[in-house]
Amino acid sequence: MRYKLLGKSGLRVSEVCLGTMMMSTESPSSAGPEESRRILEAFAEKGGNYFDTANEVYNDGLSERILGEFVASDRHRYVVTTKYTNTRLSLNRLYSGKDPRIRDHPNAGGNHKKSMVQSVEGSLKRLGVDYIDLLWIHFWEYSTDIADVMRNVNDLVQQGKVLHFGLCNTPAWVVARGQTVAEQRGWEPISALQYRYNLVSRDLELEVIPCARSLGISVNAYSPLAGGFLTGKYTRGDSTESRRYDGGRFEQAAFPFDEKSYEIARKVDEIADRLGTSSAAVALAWVRDRGVIPIVGARKVSQIENSLQYLEVTLPQEDMRVLNEMSAPALSWTYDMLHSENSLLRQLASGGMLDAIDNEHFPA
Numbered sequence: 001m002r003y004k005l006l007g008k009s010g011l012r013v014s015e016v017c018l019g020t021m022m023m024s025t026e027s028p029s030s031a032g033p034e035e036s037r038r039i040l041e042a043f044a045e046k047g048g049n050y051f052d053t054a055n056e057v058y059n060d061g062l063s064e065r066i067l068g069e070f071v072a073s074d075r076h077r078y079v080v081t082t083k084y085t086n087t088r089l090s091l092n093r094l095y096s097g098k099d100p101r102i103r104d105h106p107n108a109g110g111n112h113k114k115s116m117v118q119s120v121e122g123s124l125k126r127l128g129v130d131y132i133d134l135l136w137i138h139f140w141e142y143s144t145d146i147a148d149v150m151r152n153v154n155d156l157v158q159q160g161k162v163l164h165f166g167l168c169n170t171p172a173w174v175v176a177r178g179q180t181v182a183e184q185r186g187w188e189p190i191s192a193l194q195y196r197y198n199l200v201s202r203d204l205e206l207e208v209i210p211c212a213r214s215l216g217i218s219v220n221a222y223s224p225l226a227g228g229f230l231t232g233k234y235t236r237g238d239s240t241e242s243r244r245y246d247g248g249r250f251e252q253a254a255f256p257f258d259e260k261s262y263e264i265a266r267k268v269d270e271i272a273d274r275l276g277t278s279s280a281a282v283a284l285a286w287v288r289d290r291g292v293i294p295i296v297g298a299r300k301v302s303q304i305e306n307s308l309q310y311l312e313v314t315l316p317q318e319d320m321r322v323l324n325e326m327s328a329p330a331l332s333w334t335y336d337m338l339h340s341e342n343s344l345l346r347q348l349a350s351g352g353m354l355d356a357i358d359n360e361h362f363p364a
Protein backbone atom coordinates (compact mmCIF):
# COMPACT_ATOMS: atom_id res chain seq x y z
CA MET A 1 0.00 0.00 0.00
CA ARG A 2 1.24 3.48 -0.85
CA TYR A 3 0.03 6.68 0.78
CA LYS A 4 -1.06 9.96 -0.81
CA LEU A 5 -0.96 13.48 0.58
CA LEU A 6 -4.51 14.82 0.70
CA GLY A 7 -4.59 18.18 -1.08
CA LYS A 8 -2.14 20.56 0.54
CA SER A 9 -2.98 19.33 4.06
CA GLY A 10 -0.03 16.95 4.44
CA LEU A 11 -2.46 14.30 5.74
CA ARG A 12 -1.39 10.81 4.58
CA VAL A 13 -4.18 8.64 3.26
CA SER A 14 -3.89 5.15 1.79
CA GLU A 15 -3.95 5.12 -2.01
CA VAL A 16 -7.40 3.54 -1.81
CA CYS A 17 -10.26 4.50 0.47
CA LEU A 18 -12.84 2.00 1.77
CA GLY A 19 -16.46 3.04 1.25
CA THR A 20 -18.88 1.84 3.94
CA MET A 21 -22.21 2.70 2.30
CA MET A 22 -23.20 -0.98 2.08
CA MET A 23 -22.42 -1.63 5.78
CA SER A 24 -25.78 -2.13 7.37
CA THR A 25 -28.03 -4.86 8.68
CA GLU A 26 -27.98 -8.39 7.27
CA SER A 27 -29.64 -8.33 3.81
CA PRO A 28 -28.97 -9.73 0.32
CA SER A 29 -27.81 -6.32 -0.92
CA SER A 30 -25.67 -5.17 2.02
CA ALA A 31 -22.99 -6.38 4.44
CA GLY A 32 -24.22 -7.10 7.96
CA PRO A 33 -22.19 -5.94 10.98
CA GLU A 34 -20.02 -9.09 11.19
CA GLU A 35 -19.15 -9.24 7.50
CA SER A 36 -18.54 -5.47 7.61
CA ARG A 37 -16.01 -5.95 10.40
CA ARG A 38 -14.22 -8.60 8.33
CA ILE A 39 -14.12 -6.24 5.33
CA LEU A 40 -12.73 -3.43 7.49
CA GLU A 41 -10.09 -5.76 8.94
CA ALA A 42 -9.05 -7.10 5.52
CA PHE A 43 -8.64 -3.53 4.26
CA ALA A 44 -6.64 -2.40 7.32
CA GLU A 45 -4.42 -5.50 7.14
CA LYS A 46 -3.35 -4.39 3.66
CA GLY A 47 -2.38 -0.99 5.10
CA GLY A 48 -5.64 0.86 4.34
CA ASN A 49 -6.22 3.77 6.73
CA TYR A 50 -8.77 5.88 4.83
CA PHE A 51 -12.56 5.40 5.29
CA ASP A 52 -15.65 7.00 3.81
CA THR A 53 -19.08 7.07 5.44
CA ALA A 54 -21.98 9.52 5.80
CA ASN A 55 -24.51 10.62 8.40
CA GLU A 56 -27.95 9.00 8.83
CA VAL A 57 -28.46 8.87 5.09
CA TYR A 58 -26.31 5.69 5.11
CA ASN A 59 -28.59 3.11 6.69
CA ASP A 60 -29.93 5.32 9.47
CA GLY A 61 -26.41 5.89 10.80
CA LEU A 62 -25.53 2.20 11.08
CA SER A 63 -22.63 2.62 8.67
CA GLU A 64 -21.10 5.24 11.01
CA ARG A 65 -21.70 3.03 14.07
CA ILE A 66 -20.01 0.01 12.47
CA LEU A 67 -17.04 2.11 11.35
CA GLY A 68 -16.84 3.81 14.77
CA GLU A 69 -16.64 0.46 16.56
CA PHE A 70 -13.86 -0.64 14.25
CA VAL A 71 -11.66 2.45 14.61
CA ALA A 72 -12.15 2.66 18.41
CA SER A 73 -9.27 0.28 19.16
CA ASP A 74 -6.70 2.47 17.39
CA ARG A 75 -8.44 5.76 16.61
CA HIS A 76 -5.36 7.79 15.65
CA ARG A 77 -4.24 5.26 13.05
CA TYR A 78 -7.33 5.88 10.90
CA VAL A 79 -8.58 8.73 8.74
CA VAL A 80 -12.34 8.85 9.27
CA THR A 81 -14.39 10.92 6.85
CA THR A 82 -18.14 11.47 6.91
CA LYS A 83 -20.68 13.65 5.11
CA TYR A 84 -23.50 16.05 5.82
CA THR A 85 -26.22 17.67 3.60
CA ASN A 86 -28.81 14.91 4.06
CA THR A 87 -29.28 15.23 7.78
CA ARG A 88 -32.00 13.03 9.16
CA LEU A 89 -33.55 11.08 6.33
CA SER A 90 -32.29 7.63 5.39
CA LEU A 91 -31.90 7.09 1.66
CA ASN A 92 -33.29 3.54 1.89
CA ARG A 93 -36.42 4.57 3.73
CA LEU A 94 -36.86 7.55 1.46
CA TYR A 95 -36.72 5.28 -1.62
CA SER A 96 -39.04 2.71 -0.08
CA GLY A 97 -41.53 5.44 0.85
CA LYS A 98 -41.78 3.91 4.33
CA ASP A 99 -40.23 6.68 6.40
CA PRO A 100 -42.86 8.42 8.52
CA ARG A 101 -40.43 11.34 8.79
CA ILE A 102 -40.23 11.78 5.02
CA ARG A 103 -41.67 15.22 5.60
CA ASP A 104 -39.43 16.24 8.44
CA HIS A 105 -38.65 19.94 8.66
CA PRO A 106 -37.04 22.31 6.16
CA ASN A 107 -33.74 22.52 8.04
CA ALA A 108 -33.38 18.74 8.38
CA GLY A 109 -31.02 18.84 5.39
CA GLY A 110 -29.00 21.27 3.32
CA ASN A 111 -25.54 22.80 3.38
CA HIS A 112 -26.32 25.67 5.79
CA LYS A 113 -24.79 26.05 9.25
CA LYS A 114 -27.67 24.59 11.28
CA SER A 115 -27.65 21.45 9.14
CA MET A 116 -23.85 21.22 9.31
CA VAL A 117 -23.74 21.61 13.10
CA GLN A 118 -26.55 19.17 13.87
CA SER A 119 -25.15 16.61 11.45
CA VAL A 120 -21.61 16.80 12.85
CA GLU A 121 -22.92 16.47 16.43
CA GLY A 122 -24.80 13.30 15.40
CA SER A 123 -21.84 11.86 13.48
CA LEU A 124 -19.44 12.40 16.40
CA LYS A 125 -21.81 10.47 18.67
CA ARG A 126 -22.46 7.59 16.27
CA LEU A 127 -18.78 7.27 15.36
CA GLY A 128 -17.81 7.60 19.02
CA VAL A 129 -14.91 9.91 18.16
CA ASP A 130 -13.78 13.33 19.40
CA TYR A 131 -13.04 14.64 15.92
CA ILE A 132 -13.80 13.87 12.27
CA ASP A 133 -10.69 13.78 10.09
CA LEU A 134 -12.49 15.17 7.06
CA LEU A 135 -16.06 16.42 6.67
CA TRP A 136 -17.61 16.23 3.20
CA ILE A 137 -20.53 18.14 1.77
CA HIS A 138 -22.59 15.31 0.23
CA PHE A 139 -23.78 17.34 -2.74
CA TRP A 140 -24.25 20.91 -3.84
CA GLU A 141 -27.89 21.87 -3.35
CA TYR A 142 -27.80 25.46 -4.64
CA SER A 143 -29.06 27.08 -1.44
CA THR A 144 -26.15 28.23 0.69
CA ASP A 145 -23.34 30.55 -0.40
CA ILE A 146 -20.05 28.63 -0.59
CA ALA A 147 -18.35 31.53 1.26
CA ASP A 148 -20.67 30.86 4.24
CA VAL A 149 -19.99 27.13 4.03
CA MET A 150 -16.23 27.76 4.14
CA ARG A 151 -16.56 30.05 7.16
CA ASN A 152 -18.88 27.61 8.96
CA VAL A 153 -16.58 24.65 8.47
CA ASN A 154 -13.65 26.80 9.58
CA ASP A 155 -15.54 27.39 12.87
CA LEU A 156 -15.79 23.61 13.37
CA VAL A 157 -12.09 23.31 12.64
CA GLN A 158 -11.37 25.99 15.26
CA GLN A 159 -13.46 23.99 17.75
CA GLY A 160 -11.43 20.85 17.00
CA LYS A 161 -14.49 18.87 15.87
CA VAL A 162 -13.36 18.63 12.25
CA LEU A 163 -9.79 18.62 10.91
CA HIS A 164 -10.21 18.96 7.14
CA PHE A 165 -12.88 19.64 4.53
CA GLY A 166 -14.02 18.23 1.19
CA LEU A 167 -16.84 18.52 -1.34
CA CYS A 168 -18.73 15.79 -3.17
CA ASN A 169 -20.83 16.25 -6.30
CA THR A 170 -20.23 20.00 -6.56
CA PRO A 171 -19.77 22.08 -9.73
CA ALA A 172 -16.21 23.15 -10.44
CA TRP A 173 -17.07 26.86 -10.31
CA VAL A 174 -18.31 26.45 -6.73
CA VAL A 175 -15.10 24.61 -5.79
CA ALA A 176 -12.97 27.37 -7.33
CA ARG A 177 -14.83 30.13 -5.50
CA GLY A 178 -14.76 28.24 -2.18
CA GLN A 179 -11.02 27.64 -2.39
CA THR A 180 -10.29 31.22 -3.37
CA VAL A 181 -12.34 32.67 -0.49
CA ALA A 182 -10.70 30.29 2.00
CA GLU A 183 -7.22 31.22 0.78
CA GLN A 184 -7.94 34.94 1.00
CA ARG A 185 -9.41 34.71 4.51
CA GLY A 186 -6.94 32.15 5.91
CA TRP A 187 -9.71 29.60 6.47
CA GLU A 188 -9.43 25.80 6.27
CA PRO A 189 -9.13 25.03 2.55
CA ILE A 190 -10.79 22.31 0.49
CA SER A 191 -8.44 19.31 0.62
CA ALA A 192 -10.42 16.75 -1.37
CA LEU A 193 -13.23 16.32 -3.89
CA GLN A 194 -15.39 13.24 -4.39
CA TYR A 195 -17.42 12.34 -7.49
CA ARG A 196 -18.53 9.30 -9.43
CA TYR A 197 -15.66 8.33 -11.71
CA ASN A 198 -14.86 5.09 -13.49
CA LEU A 199 -14.20 3.65 -16.94
CA VAL A 200 -17.83 4.14 -18.01
CA SER A 201 -18.34 7.56 -16.46
CA ARG A 202 -15.62 10.14 -17.14
CA ASP A 203 -17.45 13.47 -17.44
CA LEU A 204 -15.41 14.72 -14.46
CA GLU A 205 -12.46 15.22 -16.74
CA LEU A 206 -13.98 18.24 -18.44
CA GLU A 207 -14.11 20.73 -15.57
CA VAL A 208 -13.55 19.16 -12.18
CA ILE A 209 -10.21 17.42 -12.59
CA PRO A 210 -8.42 20.42 -14.21
CA CYS A 211 -9.96 22.65 -11.50
CA ALA A 212 -8.73 20.36 -8.71
CA ARG A 213 -5.24 20.03 -10.19
CA SER A 214 -4.81 23.78 -10.49
CA LEU A 215 -6.02 24.39 -6.91
CA GLY A 216 -4.02 21.60 -5.23
CA ILE A 217 -7.05 19.48 -4.26
CA SER A 218 -7.09 15.64 -4.30
CA VAL A 219 -9.76 13.95 -6.40
CA ASN A 220 -11.50 10.83 -5.05
CA ALA A 221 -13.70 8.51 -7.11
CA TYR A 222 -16.80 6.85 -5.72
CA SER A 223 -18.26 3.89 -7.64
CA PRO A 224 -14.84 3.16 -9.20
CA LEU A 225 -16.19 -0.28 -10.20
CA ALA A 226 -19.42 1.28 -11.53
CA GLY A 227 -21.22 -0.38 -8.65
CA GLY A 228 -19.80 -3.81 -9.56
CA PHE A 229 -20.38 -3.56 -13.31
CA LEU A 230 -16.62 -3.58 -13.99
CA THR A 231 -15.86 -6.69 -11.92
CA GLY A 232 -16.57 -9.19 -14.70
CA LYS A 233 -19.72 -10.61 -13.16
CA TYR A 234 -22.03 -8.88 -15.66
CA THR A 235 -19.89 -9.87 -18.63
CA ARG A 236 -18.56 -13.35 -17.83
CA GLY A 237 -21.96 -14.92 -17.17
CA ASP A 238 -21.11 -15.57 -13.51
CA SER A 239 -24.44 -16.30 -11.86
CA THR A 240 -23.03 -17.27 -8.45
CA GLU A 241 -22.10 -13.70 -7.48
CA SER A 242 -24.67 -11.22 -6.14
CA ARG A 243 -25.38 -8.24 -8.36
CA ARG A 244 -26.48 -4.78 -7.24
CA TYR A 245 -28.11 -4.14 -10.59
CA ASP A 246 -30.17 -7.30 -10.89
CA GLY A 247 -33.93 -7.09 -11.18
CA GLY A 248 -34.14 -4.12 -13.53
CA ARG A 249 -32.12 -1.89 -11.26
CA PHE A 250 -29.82 -0.79 -14.09
CA GLU A 251 -32.30 2.01 -14.70
CA GLN A 252 -31.80 3.30 -11.17
CA ALA A 253 -28.04 3.27 -11.50
CA ALA A 254 -27.88 6.30 -13.75
CA PHE A 255 -24.87 4.80 -15.55
CA PRO A 256 -24.72 4.54 -19.31
CA PHE A 257 -24.90 0.72 -19.38
CA ASP A 258 -25.03 0.64 -23.16
CA GLU A 259 -23.12 -1.42 -25.73
CA LYS A 260 -20.07 0.86 -25.40
CA SER A 261 -19.99 0.20 -21.64
CA TYR A 262 -20.18 -3.57 -22.21
CA GLU A 263 -17.30 -3.31 -24.73
CA ILE A 264 -15.20 -1.50 -22.12
CA ALA A 265 -16.10 -4.04 -19.44
CA ARG A 266 -15.14 -6.93 -21.76
CA LYS A 267 -11.81 -5.22 -22.52
CA VAL A 268 -11.20 -4.96 -18.77
CA ASP A 269 -11.85 -8.73 -18.47
CA GLU A 270 -9.47 -9.46 -21.36
CA ILE A 271 -6.65 -7.39 -19.80
CA ALA A 272 -7.27 -8.99 -16.40
CA ASP A 273 -7.02 -12.50 -17.86
CA ARG A 274 -3.77 -11.65 -19.63
CA LEU A 275 -2.24 -10.08 -16.50
CA GLY A 276 -3.50 -12.92 -14.30
CA THR A 277 -5.52 -10.66 -12.03
CA SER A 278 -9.18 -9.77 -11.42
CA SER A 279 -11.30 -7.46 -13.56
CA ALA A 280 -11.92 -5.29 -10.49
CA ALA A 281 -8.16 -4.92 -10.07
CA VAL A 282 -7.77 -3.63 -13.63
CA ALA A 283 -10.66 -1.17 -13.26
CA LEU A 284 -9.17 0.19 -10.00
CA ALA A 285 -5.64 0.36 -11.42
CA TRP A 286 -7.01 2.49 -14.26
CA VAL A 287 -8.55 4.98 -11.75
CA ARG A 288 -5.28 5.10 -9.79
CA ASP A 289 -3.23 5.66 -12.96
CA ARG A 290 -5.50 8.61 -13.84
CA GLY A 291 -4.25 10.20 -10.59
CA VAL A 292 -7.54 9.70 -8.73
CA ILE A 293 -8.02 7.93 -5.37
CA PRO A 294 -10.64 5.15 -5.67
CA ILE A 295 -13.25 4.80 -2.91
CA VAL A 296 -14.07 1.14 -3.30
CA GLY A 297 -17.11 -0.61 -1.88
CA ALA A 298 -17.63 -4.26 -0.97
CA ARG A 299 -20.52 -6.34 0.25
CA LYS A 300 -18.37 -9.23 1.42
CA VAL A 301 -14.79 -9.90 2.35
CA SER A 302 -14.07 -12.01 -0.75
CA GLN A 303 -14.94 -8.94 -2.87
CA ILE A 304 -12.53 -6.59 -1.12
CA GLU A 305 -9.79 -9.23 -1.35
CA ASN A 306 -10.50 -9.65 -5.04
CA SER A 307 -10.48 -5.87 -5.62
CA LEU A 308 -7.32 -5.20 -3.62
CA GLN A 309 -5.37 -7.42 -5.99
CA TYR A 310 -5.03 -4.11 -7.81
CA LEU A 311 -2.27 -3.12 -5.38
CA GLU A 312 -0.02 -5.60 -7.22
CA VAL A 313 -1.08 -4.54 -10.73
CA THR A 314 1.04 -2.45 -13.09
CA LEU A 315 -1.06 -1.61 -16.13
CA PRO A 316 1.07 -1.79 -19.31
CA GLN A 317 1.14 1.54 -21.15
CA GLU A 318 -0.50 0.05 -24.21
CA ASP A 319 -3.46 -1.25 -22.14
CA MET A 320 -3.81 2.14 -20.50
CA ARG A 321 -3.82 3.80 -23.92
CA VAL A 322 -6.49 1.48 -25.27
CA LEU A 323 -8.71 1.88 -22.19
CA ASN A 324 -8.30 5.66 -22.27
CA GLU A 325 -9.19 5.78 -25.92
CA MET A 326 -12.26 3.54 -25.84
CA SER A 327 -13.74 5.21 -22.76
CA ALA A 328 -12.90 8.82 -23.66
CA PRO A 329 -15.73 11.19 -22.69
CA ALA A 330 -17.49 13.14 -25.41
CA LEU A 331 -16.09 16.65 -25.43
CA SER A 332 -17.90 19.80 -26.39
CA TRP A 333 -16.16 22.46 -28.48
CA THR A 334 -14.90 24.52 -25.53
CA TYR A 335 -13.06 21.53 -24.09
CA ASP A 336 -12.07 19.97 -27.39
CA MET A 337 -10.78 22.90 -29.41
CA LEU A 338 -7.21 22.67 -28.08
CA HIS A 339 -7.01 18.91 -27.71
CA SER A 340 -5.87 17.51 -31.00
CA GLU A 341 -2.11 16.90 -30.87
CA ASN A 342 -1.50 19.07 -33.88
CA SER A 343 -3.95 21.70 -32.75
CA LEU A 344 -3.49 24.81 -34.83
CA LEU A 345 -4.88 26.95 -32.03
CA ARG A 346 -2.25 25.74 -29.56
CA GLN A 347 0.40 26.44 -32.17
CA LEU A 348 -0.93 29.98 -32.53
CA ALA A 349 -0.97 30.49 -28.76
CA SER A 350 2.63 29.26 -28.59
CA GLY A 351 4.01 31.49 -31.32
CA GLY A 352 4.57 28.36 -33.42
CA MET A 353 6.88 26.97 -30.66
CA LEU A 354 4.47 24.38 -29.20
CA ASP A 355 7.05 21.58 -29.40
CA ALA A 356 9.59 23.66 -27.42
CA ILE A 357 7.37 24.58 -24.47
CA ASP A 358 6.92 22.24 -21.48
CA ASN A 359 3.41 22.86 -20.17
CA GLU A 360 2.50 20.57 -17.29
CA HIS A 361 -0.79 22.46 -16.80
CA PHE A 362 -2.34 21.26 -20.04
CA PRO A 363 -5.01 18.63 -19.21
CA ALA A 364 -3.91 15.12 -20.24
Ligand SMILES: NC(=O)c1ccc[n+]([C@@H]2O[C@H](COP(=O)([O-])OP(=O)(O)OC[C@H]3O[C@@H](n4cnc5c(N)ncnc54)[C@H](OP(=O)(O)O)[C@@H]3O)[C@@H](O)[C@H]2O)c1
Pocket residue numbers: 018019020021022029052053138168169194195221222223224225226227228229231233241242243244245280295296297298299302303304306307
Ligand atom coordinates in the same frame (compact mmCIF):
# COMPACT_ATOMS: atom_id res chain seq x y z
N1 LIG B 1 -20.40 10.99 -2.29
C1 LIG B 1 -21.37 10.32 -2.85
O1 LIG B 1 -22.36 10.89 -3.33
C2 LIG B 1 -21.26 8.83 -2.94
C3 LIG B 1 -22.17 8.11 -3.74
C4 LIG B 1 -22.03 6.71 -3.80
C5 LIG B 1 -21.02 6.09 -3.08
N2 LIG B 1 -20.17 6.82 -2.29
C6 LIG B 1 -19.09 6.18 -1.51
O2 LIG B 1 -18.32 5.37 -2.37
C7 LIG B 1 -18.26 4.02 -1.91
C8 LIG B 1 -18.18 3.08 -3.07
O3 LIG B 1 -19.33 3.27 -3.92
P1 LIG B 1 -19.95 2.02 -4.66
O4 LIG B 1 -20.41 1.02 -3.67
O5 LIG B 1 -20.91 2.51 -5.67
O6 LIG B 1 -18.59 1.51 -5.37
P2 LIG B 1 -18.11 0.33 -6.28
O7 LIG B 1 -16.82 -0.08 -5.68
O8 LIG B 1 -18.13 0.78 -7.69
O9 LIG B 1 -19.21 -0.84 -6.12
C9 LIG B 1 -19.24 -1.64 -5.00
C10 LIG B 1 -20.18 -2.82 -5.23
O10 LIG B 1 -19.72 -3.61 -6.31
C11 LIG B 1 -19.81 -5.00 -6.00
N3 LIG B 1 -18.42 -5.48 -5.87
C12 LIG B 1 -17.38 -4.83 -5.28
N4 LIG B 1 -16.23 -5.51 -5.43
C13 LIG B 1 -16.52 -6.60 -6.13
C14 LIG B 1 -15.73 -7.68 -6.63
N5 LIG B 1 -14.42 -7.71 -6.42
N6 LIG B 1 -16.36 -8.64 -7.34
C15 LIG B 1 -17.68 -8.60 -7.58
N7 LIG B 1 -18.49 -7.60 -7.14
C16 LIG B 1 -17.91 -6.60 -6.42
C17 LIG B 1 -20.61 -5.08 -4.68
O11 LIG B 1 -22.02 -5.03 -4.97
P3 LIG B 1 -22.94 -6.31 -5.33
O12 LIG B 1 -22.28 -7.54 -4.78
O13 LIG B 1 -24.26 -6.00 -4.68
O14 LIG B 1 -23.02 -6.33 -6.82
C18 LIG B 1 -20.23 -3.76 -4.04
O15 LIG B 1 -21.16 -3.32 -3.06
C19 LIG B 1 -19.52 3.86 -1.05
O16 LIG B 1 -19.38 2.84 -0.09
C20 LIG B 1 -19.61 5.23 -0.41
O17 LIG B 1 -18.73 5.28 0.71
C21 LIG B 1 -20.27 8.17 -2.23
